[in-house]
Each structure stands twice: as C-alpha cells, then as structure tokens.
Amino acid sequence: MTTDSDVLGATEKEIMHATHRALVNSGYAELSISLIADELDKARSTIYHHYESKDDLLIRFLRFTVDRFEATINTSIGDHPREDLNHIITTLLPCQLTEEKRQLHSVLVTLSPQALDQEVFREQFTEIDIRLTAIIEKTVRRGIEADVFRDVDPTHVAEHILAMIKGTMYSRLTTNREAATGTVKTALFSYIDSHLIS
Amino acid sequence: MTTDSDVLGATEKEIMHATHRALVNSGYAELSISLIADELDKARSTIYHHYESKDDLLIRFLRFTVDRFEATINTSIGDHPREDLNHIITTLLPCQLTEEKRQLHSVLVTLSPQALDQEVFREQFTEIDIRLTAIIEKTVRRGIEADVFRDVDPTHVAEHILAMIKGTMYSRLTTNREAATGTVKTALFSYIDSHLIS
Numbered sequence: 001m002t003t004d005s006d007v008l009g010a011t012e013k014e015i016m017h018a019t020h021r022a023l024v025n026s027g028y029a030e031l032s033i034s035l036i037a038d039e040l041d042k043a044r045s046t047i048y049h050h051y052e053s054k055d056d057l058l059i060r061f062l063r064f065t066v067d068r069f070e071a072t073i074n075t076s077i078g079d080h081p082r083e084d085l086n087h088i089i090t091t092l093l094p095c096q097l098t099e100e101k102r103q104l105h106s107v108l109v110t111l112s113p114q115a116l117d118q119e120v121f122r123e124q125f126t127e128i129d130i131r132l133t134a135i136i137e138k139t140v141r142r143g144i145e146a147d148v149f150r151d152v153d154p155t156h157v158a159e160h161i162l163a164m165i166k167g168t169m170y171s172r173l174t175t176n177r178e179a180a181t182g183t184v185k186t187a188l189f190s191y192i193d194s195h196l197i198s
Numbered sequence: 199m200t201t202d203s204d205v206l207g208a209t210e211k212e213i214m215h216a217t218h219r220a221l222v223n224s225g226y227a228e229l230s231i232s233l234i235a236d237e238l239d240k241a242r243s244t245i246y247h248h249y250e251s252k253d254d255l256l257i258r259f260l261r262f263t264v265d266r267f268e269a270t271i272n273t274s275i276g277d278h279p280r281e282d283l284n285h286i287i288t289t290l291l292p293c294q295l296t297e298e299k300r301q302l303h304s305v306l307v308t309l310s311p312q313a314l315d316q317e318v319f320r321e322q323f324t325e326i327d328i329r330l331t332a333i334i335e336k337t338v339r340r341g342i343e344a345d346v347f348r349d350v351d352p353t354h355v356a357e358h359i360l361a362m363i364k365g366t367m368y369s370r371l372t373t374n375r376e377a378a379t380g381t382v383k384t385a386l387f388s389y390i391d392s393h394l395i396s
Contacts, residue, residue, distance in 0.1 A: 028314070112307055112311075113307055113308045116308065123374070126375055129373050156384060157385070159378055159381040160385035162365065163362040163369070165365065166364075167364035167368070168365070171364060174310050174314065174323045176320055177324055180331075184361045187358035194392075
C-alpha cells in the first residue's frame with residue numbers, strides 16, 4: 001500500500017522527523033516553529049515554505065504519524081490474528097506510556113478542540129479513525145477466515161475496540177485515574193476472549 | 199446524597215444556569231463572561247467576584263452539569279437495572295445529539311487540553327470519570343444482586359462501558375463518521391446482552 005508519507009518530498013520528511021524530535025525533547029507546550037527549525041538546523045522560512053502555521057504542520061504531522069504507525073503494524077502483523085490484535089491494542093495503549101507516546105497522544109488531545117468547528121481538522125481526525133478501524137477490522141476478518149475467531153461482525157468489533165482505545169487514551173492523559181487504563185485493557189482482552197475466541 | 203450543587207450560593211446557581219443558557223444559545227466559540235453576564239442580567243463584576251476567569255467558571259460549570267446529570271439519573275433510576283443501564287448509556291450517548299448536549303460535550307473537548315498539564319483541570323476530569331463510573335457500577339451491582347445480571351466484575355464492566363462512551367463522545371464531536379456512533383451503541387448493547395444477561 002502506498003501511504004501518504006511516500007509522496008512527501010525529502011525536506012517535508014525531514015521537517016516531520018524534526019517535529020517528532022522537538023516534540024519528544026521539549027513537549028507540546030514548548031513546541032514552536034523555531035524549535036523545529038533548530039532541530040532541522042535550517043531557517044524557519046524553510047518550514048513556512050511548506051506549512052502555513054504550526055497547526056497546519058501538526059495536522060500533517062498527525063497524518064505522518066498514523067502513516068508510520070500503519071507501516072509498523074503492517075510489518076509486524078503476521079499470521080496470528082489473535083496475537084496481531086493484542087499487538088495493535090498494546091501499541092495504542094502501552095502499559096507504560098513512554099514520553100514519546102505521551103507527546104504524540106498529547107497532540108491528538110491538544111488539536112481535538114480545533115476539530116469541533118474546523119473542517120480541515122475534522123477531516124484529519126476522521127481519516128485517523130477510518131485507518132485505525134480498518135487495521136483492526138482487517139485483523140478480525142483474517143481471524144474469522146482462519147477460524148481463530150468466531151463469525152462476528154468485524155465492523156462492530158472494530159468500532160467497539162477503537163471506542164475503548166480512544167476513550168482510554170483521552171482519560172489517561174486528562175485524569176489522575178492511573179489504574180483505570182489497566183482495568184480497561186483487562187476488560188478489553190476479556191471481551192476479545194469471550195466474544196471472538198471460538 | 200448531597201451533591202456539590204446543593205452548597206452553591208444563590209448567585210452562583212444563577213451564574214451556572216446563565217452559563218448553560220449562554221452556551222446553548224450562542225455556542226462555546228462565542229461564550230464569554232460578557233455574554234453570561236447578559237443572560238444573568240447583571241454586571242460582569244458579579245461573575246468575576248465568584249470566578250477568576252472563564253476557564254475557572256467553566257470548570258465549575260462542568261461540575262454543576264455532572265451534579266445535575268447525577269441527580270437526573272438518580273431520580274429516573276428504578277428497580278430495573280437493565281433498563282436503568284440502557285437509560286444511562288442513552289443519556290450520555292443520545293441517538294440525536296441535541297444542540298444543548300452538543301454544547302455540553304463541546305465544553306469537555308475544549309477543556310481537555312488544559313487537563314494535560316494543569317492539575318485543577320485534571321482533578322475535575324478525574325472527578326467526572328469517578329462519578330460516572332460509580333453510577334454505572336452501582337447499577338451493575340444492583341443487577342447482580344437482583345439476579346438480572348450475571349456475577350460479573352462491576353468495576354471492570356463500568357470501566358469498559360465508560361471507555362466506550364467517552365471514546366464515542368470525542369469521536370462524535372471531532373470526526374465526520376456519523377454512522378460510527380450508532381455502530382458503537384449497537385456493539386455496546388450487544389456486549390451488555392452477551393456479557394451481563396443471565
């Protein structure tokens with residue numbers, strides 16, 4: 001599959017990687033075009049040549065990140081639908097949130113209010129959900145074909161899992177209920193066991 | 199149960215109701231202390247006497263709203279745990295999002311980035327989740343006692359349901375995937391049927 005990142009120019013790819021480094025090193029609150037330019041070791045004008053604003057760049061960065069996530073998942077997905085499904089869930093909801101993942105998820109939370117009333121942000125959030133659902137759905141479908149999973153509705157299961165993952169992702173970053181993430185993951189795996197496993 | 203709203207002074211209660219009207223009539227983007235003062239038919243200083251800033255007021259408003267939601271649920275909850283659970287879910291995830299609910303949910307989405315790094319917002323988001331989980335958990339527990347539900351773990355079930363509700367609430371407001379809300383609700387009711395019903 002050709003992901004969107006493949007069609008990025010060399011400079012844009014560099015900008016994306018520099019944004020990632022700036023985000024991990026300095027955090028979202030500190031993130032600025034200047035900081036990204038420093039990581040890039042180029043002038044700010046290089047970035048403004050490609051992106052109108054920080055928000056514009058971050059939207060593109062979200063897409064770049066989902067592309068990379070998709071590529072990683074597609075590489076690591078094998079012929080074991082059950083393990084593959086666990087892998088997808090654990091990648092999106094790791095037990096320990098590394099600083100890198102915390103910053104990436106923070107971008108989602110930070111940009112979500114913009115998606116309330118700006119179509120360009122809504123489209124990006126829509127695209128992310130469509131692609132995450134597709135990855136989960138494909139894995140469930142493979143499991144059904146391989147007779148590892150029961151003959152469930154793959155779309156329903158995918159939406160069920162994605163809703164739980166997204167709810168937990170937001171709660172994890174915006175509340176002090178540390179134990180809840182573990183509880184939801186246990187509940188999610190137990191749902192998969194009882195609902196999908198023959 | 200004494201909810202927090204009971205201890206609000208008369209003026210504060212009026213400010214909360216005025217905020218609600220301003221939010222529904224004008225939407226979050228337009229919301230300002232001036233607009234709330236207009237709804238209240240009092241000077242802005244009356245509001246600033248009680249709340250330092252718009253964010254401070256909105257945090258209090260979130261709490262007021264959860265209090266009211268809790269009171270409504272507690273009034274309408276009867277001796278039918280299964281119907282009560284459906285009622286809670288439908289109240290949080292109505293089929294048609296009225297303009298009133300859209301504005302209330304938008305406040306949650308809009309304030310969530312503040313909860314990333316400000317403890318006062320995190321506490322409020324934590325409190326909301328604790329109270330919503332408690333309502334769901336209590337209903338599940340009643341269902342188990344009444345032999346309507348199987349002997350499941352009420353905490354796990356409550357966290358499972360809340361994660362799905364929150365994920366869907368965020369997705370509904372920030373994406374264009376209208377059909378997904380219906381699919382998740384169907385999946386959620388089917389989970390309750392297969393996991394909880396004896």
